[in-house]
Amino acid sequence: xxxxxxxxxxxxxxxxxxxxxxxxxxxxxxxxxxxxxxxxxxxxxxxxxxxxxxxxxxxxxxxxxxxxxxxxxxxxxxxxxxxxxxxxxxxxxxxxxxxxxxxxxxxxxxxxxxxxxxxxxxxxxxxxxxxxxxxxxxxxxxxxxxxxxxxxxxxxxxxxxxxxxxxxxxxxxxxxxxxxxxxxxxxxxxxxxxxxxxxxxxxxxxxxxxxxxxxxxxxxxxxxxxxxxxxxxxxxxxxxxxxxxxxxxxxxxxxxxxxxxxxxxxxxxxxxxxxxxxxxxxxxxxxxxxxxxxxxxxxxxxxxxxxxxxxxxxxxxxxxxxxxxxxxxxxxxxxxxxxxxxxxxxxxxxxxxxxxxxxxxxxxxxxxxxxxxxxxxxxxxxxxxxxxxxxxxxxxxxxxxxxxxxxxxxxxxxxxxxxxxxxxxxxxxxxxxxxxxxxxxxxxxxxxxxxxxxxxxxxxxxxxxxxxxxxxxxxxxxxxxxxxxxxxxxxxxxxxxxxxxxxxxxxxxxxxxxxxxxxxxxxxxxxxxxxxxxxxxxxxxxxxxxxxxxxxxxxxxxxxxxxxxxxxxxxxxxxxxxxxxxxxxxxxxxxxxxxxxxxxxxxxxxxxxxxxxxxxxxxxxxxxxxxxxxxxxxxxxxxxxxxxxxxxxxxxxxxxxxxxxxxxxxxxxxxxxxxxxxxxxxxxxxxxxxxxxxxxxxxxxxxxxxxxxxxxxxxxxxxx
Numbered sequence: 001x002x003x004x005x006x007x008x009x010x011x012x013x014x015x016x017x018x019x020x021x022x023x024x025x026x027x028x029x030x031x032x033x034x035x036x037x038x039x040x041x042x043x044x045x046x047x048x049x050x051x052x053x054x055x056x057x058x059x060x061x062x063x064x065x066x067x068x069x070x071x072x073x074x075x076x077x078x079x080x081x082x083x084x085x086x087x088x089x090x091x092x093x094x095x096x097x098x099x100x101x102x103x104x105x106x107x108x109x110x111x112x113x114x115x116x117x118x119x120x121x122x123x124x125x126x127x128x129x130x131x132x133x134x135x136x137x138x139x140x141x142x143x144x145x146x147x148x149x150x151x152x153x154x155x156x157x158x159x160x161x162x163x164x165x166x167x168x169x170x171x172x173x174x175x176x177x178x179x180x181x182x183x184x185x186x187x188x189x190x191x192x193x194x195x196x197x198x199x200x201x202x203x204x205x206x207x208x209x210x211x212x213x214x215x216x217x218x219x220x221x222x223x224x225x226x227x228x229x230x231x232x233x234x235x236x237x238x239x240x241x242x243x244x245x246x247x248x249x250x251x252x253x254x255x256x257x258x259x260x261x262x263x264x265x266x267x268x269x270x271x272x273x274x275x276x277x278x279x280x281x282x283x284x285x286x287x288x289x290x291x292x293x294x295x296x297x298x299x300x301x302x303x304x305x306x307x308x309x310x311x312x313x314x315x316x317x318x319x320x321x322x323x324x325x326x327x328x329x330x331x332x333x334x335x336x337x338x339x340x341x342x343x344x345x346x347x348x349x350x351x352x353x354x355x356x357x358x359x360x361x362x363x364x365x366x367x368x369x370x371x372x373x374x375x376x377x378x379x380x381x382x383x384x385x386x387x388x389x390x391x392x393x394x395x396x397x398x399x400x401x402x403x404x405x406x407x408x409x410x411x412x413x414x415x416x417x418x419x420x421x422x423x424x425x426x427x428x429x430x431x432x433x434x435x436x437x438x439x440x441x442x443x444x445x446x447x448x449x450x451x452x453x454x455x456x457x458x459x460x461x462x463x464x465x466x467x468x469x470x471x472x473x474x475x476x477x478x479x480x481x482x483x484x485x486x487x488x489x490x491x492x493x494x495x496x497x498x499x500x501x502x503x504x505x506x507x508x509x510x511x512x513x514x515x516x517x518x519x520x521x522x523x524x525x526x527x528x529x530x531x532x533x534x535x536x537x538x539x540x541x542x543x544x545x546x547x548x549x550x551x552x553x554x555x556x557x558x559x560x561x562x563x564x565x566x567x568x569x570x571x572x573x574x575x576x577x578x579x580x581x582x583x584x585x586x587x588x589x590x591x592x593x594x595x596x597x598x599x600x601x602x603x604x605x606x607x608x609x610x611x612x613x614x615x616x617x618x619x620x621x622x623x624x625x626x627x628x629x630x631x632x633x634x635x636x637x638x639x640x641x642x643x644x645x646x647x648x649x650x651x652x653x654x655x656x657x658x659x660x661x662x663x664x665x666x667x668x669x670x671x672x673x674x675x676x677x678x679x680x681x682x683x684x685x686x687x688x689x690x691x692x693x694x695x696x697x698x699x700x701x702x703x704x705x706x707x708x709x710x711x712x713x714x715x716x717x718x719x720x
Contacts, residue, residue: 007046008053008063015060019049021083022064022071029071029078036144044137045070051133055172062126065092066134073100088124095127129168135161136173139180151401154184155391155441169305172334175234182236192598192615193235196249198623199600199614199630204230204256211258211286211314218281224274225263231323232256249598257309257321261330271306271326272297278324279308286312289319305333392443402439405464409435412447413468420468421475422449436462454479466715469653470685477520484520487527494533506543510536584608591616592646592719596698601631609633643694645674646701647720650689653713654680662689662714665707671695686715 004020011019026045033041049066052058064085071078072093081090139157142150158181165174183190208230219226233241233255241252249255262274275297282288294309308324325333389401392411402410408428412435413420425434427446439445455475463469495502507519514531516522525531585601591613593599598614602622611633612619623630652658659678666673675692695701701719709717 007050008060010053011060011063015063018060018085018089019063019067022067022085022089025078025080025083026067026071029075033074035141036146041070044141047137047140048130048134051136052130056129056133056170058126058129061086061089062092062130065089065096066130068093069096069100072097091124092127092130095123096130099127099131128164129170132161132165132168132170132173136177139177142180142184150184151391154181157181158185159441169333178234178236182234182239186239188615189239190235191617191620193238193249195600195614195616195619195623196598197232197235197238197255198620198627199632200255202627204232207314207318207320208258211320214285215281219278222277224278226278227261227263229259229261230256231259253319254321257323259323259330260325262324262326264326266326266328271328275308275324275326279310282312282322282324283310286314286320288312292321305329307333390439390441390443392439392441392445395444395446400445403464406439407435407462407464408433408437408439408445408447409459410463410465410468411439411445412449413463413471414465415447417471419447419449420471421455422451422453424448424450424453435459466651466653466684466686473653474685480520480524483527484523485527487523487525487531491523491526491533491536494537498537500537500540502540506540509543510539513539586610587644588612588616588618590618592644594644594646594695594698594701595635599633599635601633602626603629603631643672643696645692645694647690647692648705648708649718649720650687650691650708650714651716652687652689652711653715654685654687655713658687658711658713659689661711662691662708665711666691666693666704669695669704669707670700671704690720 004016004023008016008019027042030041030045035041035043045066049063052062052066068080068085068089069092072080073096080093135153135157138145138153142153145153157177162174162177162181165177208228212228233252238249238252238255241247241254242249245251260278262271262278264270264274289311292309292311294307296305296307296309300306306325306329310322310324311319312322313319390404390406392400392402394400394415400411400414402414408426409420409423412423412426423435425432425448426437427433427448428437428439428443430444432448455472457476459472460469463472491502507522511517511519511522514522516525522531526533526536585608587593588602588610593611593613599611600614600619601609601611603609609631612622650662652662663673663676671693673691673693675690677690679688680686681688693701693704695704705717705719708714
């Protein structure tokens with residue numbers, strides 16, 4: 001009982017006894033089970049129960065149901081019906097157990113269908129709320145799961161649980177799920193935005209302090225008790241704004257809002273009067289933008305959301321969003337419909353039924369529709385989360401990740417090379433399709449094959465994955481080599497009969513004239529009968545008899561990549577730091593900043609100021625551990641002739657000419673190669689190229705990377 005008292009101090013004696021009874025059953029059923037970190041599995045229901053209690057405010061019946069569900073899930077023979085639990089608890093457990101049997105192969109992860117299935121299993125709508133709490137704990141513990149399982153859970157969260165949390169108005173949970181998803185899906189963008197938020201945190205606190213100073217006395221004289229809070233947008237929300245408005249981080253003006261939370265009696269008349277009084281003081285002190293006034297006091301949103309929103313301009317000319325609400329309104333905004341559990345005296349049947357009806361209506365309405373009571377809950381829409389991948393399943397339910405645009409043929413090669421080579425078509429969700437059919441997330445794909453099937457060069461226009469492209473090329477090359485060997489033998493025999501010779505220079509001239517890129521292609525054409533050997537004989541005679549004709553065609557000269565002496569860049573950087581004038585600075589080697597990058601300075605003990613990119617892998621650690629050593633830095637308005645070294649990594653298909661193409665691009669801009677290294681990955685059929693180049697600015701670097709990225713055989717390029 002001591003552990004239950006420690007975990008759930010909010011409940012009364014009867015509530016804790018109910019939870020204790022369920023906990024004991026779960027403890028016995030799960031005693032031999034451990035999680036991925038080797039710790040007892042009981043820690044999972046413990047954590048879910050804490051979320052349901054502390055972050056949502058659900059009653060003891062729901063907490064007990066969490067433990068009983070885990071016990072029955074792993075030991076179905078566990079008898080809970082004769083243990084004396086009420087009908088509500090057993091109904092919730094039954095719903096959770098049914099939901100746990102849903103597999104992606106059954107639902108194909110179509111969000112609306114999956115949601116309908118969950119709702120159909122949730123006779124008590126609290127089941128859905130508990131399922132969201134369970135998913136939040138899973139996302140917080142993602143590192144415990146293997147990679148494939150982790151990818152699947154991230155996908156499910158993006159497609160299902162974030163929209164569900166939005167529909168229920170569980171704002172805090174929705175924001176955290178978005179944050180964890182973004183951290184896994186776009187690690188560099190996530191790092192860059194969160195580091196910028198960290199680096200500007202003191203500025204936001206300063207703005208809040210300056211904002212409230214002239215209002216303090218007036219509010220105090222009126223006896224208004226309040227708390228100020230800075231509400232910052234999630235990293236994903238900021239990223240979406242940047243993408244939508246095509247602006248940098250600094251161009252997003254509503255990164256944060258200042259929120260008044262008024263502490264007063266829970267009486268709507270009193271609450272509304274106080275909110276409007278605070279509103280009048282704010283608008284008297286600061287210039288307001290009446291076009292951006294949002295009055296959700298007089299006309300609450302369909303879900304009951306109440307608040308006043310106004311945008312004002314401070315004395316420095318900065319625009320600030322100000323939100324005014326009471327503590328009751330804030331709880332409603334933060335926890336949505338579920339927040340009703342938190343209030344004393346609101347547990348009688350009529351109110352409970354009303355709340356359950358509202359939850360069910362929210363769950364059963366299509367997301368974003370006119371009947372969705374959460375459709376207008378937030379000013380921000382539910383995010384369409386960026387992804388460059390599609391997630392599909394084998395008939396057995398195995399998850400496979402492929403790039404966007406992947407086809408049935410790509411999927412066949414992803415399963416096995418031999419299956420890809422023999423692929424004749426497939427079935428998507430039971431429907432027969434061609435090899436060219438593009439896949440969508442959630443599809444169940446079955447491959448059809450034929451023993452006489454062979455790859456053709458047209459297949460290269462169908463596939464998008466490196467593996468498929470490489471294997472097709474290899475198979476085509478094998479066939480071409482065989483035909484080439486036949487053709488070479490035929491031509492050699494004929495030349496011997498004609499008592500003629502074919503030297504390298506004459507062969508090169510013939511290849512150029514006939515427009516064959518390789519010798520193998522030339523011999524293969526003879527082997528296939530496409531090229532008549534008599535035609536080759538006539539060309540040899542023509543070339544050898546004309547003394548004026550050039551003996552050979554000179555090979556094209558490669559551009560030299562001679563080194564350019566790096567010039568100093570001391571005059572390019574400007575450091576806005578009053579107390580560190582005269583200190584030396586240098587570019588951090590861990591991220592190689594280039595003129596124009598988003599950067600910050602870090603004051604070291606012995607090496608002056610080191611300049612890091614905002615997206616540097618070390619940035620977050622430095623800002624957390626040494627905030628007092630972070631210095632603001634900015635580049636001068638125009639770069640000098642100095643150069644900055646930076647690293648690039650390129651993954652490209654194993655084609656010989658791709659290396660020359662990359663070098664040519666680098667040398668065609670104001671950039672010079674300082675290091676170039678190539679390693680071959682025979683298994684993947686790719687080159688792994690690392691290089692260091694010197695550029696005057698990130699604008700020139702963007703030109704180089706953009707041109708390289710557009711090369712046909714380049715798969716991926718990124719800075720290192």
